[in-house]
Amino acid sequence: MDEQPRLMHSHTGVGMAGHPGLPQHLEGTGGADGDGRKQDIGDILQQIMTITDQSLDEAQARKHALNCHRMKPALFNVLCEIKEKTVLSIRGAQEEEPPDPQLMRLDNMLLAEGVSGPEKGGGSAAAAAAAAASGGVGADNSAEHSDYRAKLSQIRQIYHTELEKYEQACNEFTTHVMNLLREQSRTRPISPKEIERMVSIIHRKFSSIQMQLKQSTCEAVMILRSRFLDARRKRRNFNKQATEILNEYFYSHLSNPYPSEEAKEELAKKCAITVAQVSNWFGNKRIRYKKNIGKFQEEANMYAARTAVNAANASSHGSQANSPSTPNSAGGYPSPCYQSDRRIQ
DNA sequence: GAATATGATTATAA
């Protein structure tokens, strides 16, 4: 029966009467001694509450005074006790989260574009892939290509600089908070686990900032890429000589305007364009000629006449016309020379 | 600035 008062005064300070949670020896039970203690606690709490209002030196001095205060162990126990009661809610908030799919996507993209991967190869590989995807790799593309690479490496450099800055800031801040918590653990109960938890919270915050950086880097790469592809899409007319060579071939092979692979290569070389461009040109020419023979009649006659003259000259010189050979079969495109008034159906 | 020409791209069929 009379055990209880002794328990209440135990060093753990677990109070059972009056205010729950407050140790008996800290509770005001009336009397001069009780009032004095109450005053002490009030002072300490007041000091804690106003500590942020003070200057650094003043705060240090107060901190020291607090640490040396005779009531400090008792207050520490109270805080321990309160903590014990709230620790459940803290435990609940602690969970391992799965990797963010959005972050993984961003990481993958940055790696694929050569921004976050190894220094050499990645960027040019991506550029080469982009070039290949948009058809033919001409010699005059190399300028655009290097421009693309230069801009990409610029993005890469900014990305890495910023990333490094963030990481450094994160580390500095983490160290600072850890030191602060360690320091505070002298005045209030802080377990290593809590420090760990705080560190992970900080890291989460910083990684969300990093994600923003990754996001904007990805956007920059996408814009650069689309500009690069758009630039490649920019049409530039072939020079007059190239067009003449292609037209000459087309009209002299009107019955079968399908140059073989070798013929295409030869034409490409002669015109200083790519084989793909030769293919494009013939594709366009065939369809446009077929759609409107009348419109092309004059052009066709001109080239036919020119070819005839060339052939005559060649035969008189005992050599063949300088035109890429191709299988020439009958029944191809109608020749306008013999269809003076025929219009496309 | 509209109309036209032209090289490139894309979807589809053979």
Added chain:
DNA sequence: TTATAATCATATTC
């Protein structure tokens, strides 16, 4: 895979 047809996007012409 290649050719065709439609379409896009830019260049050139009037």
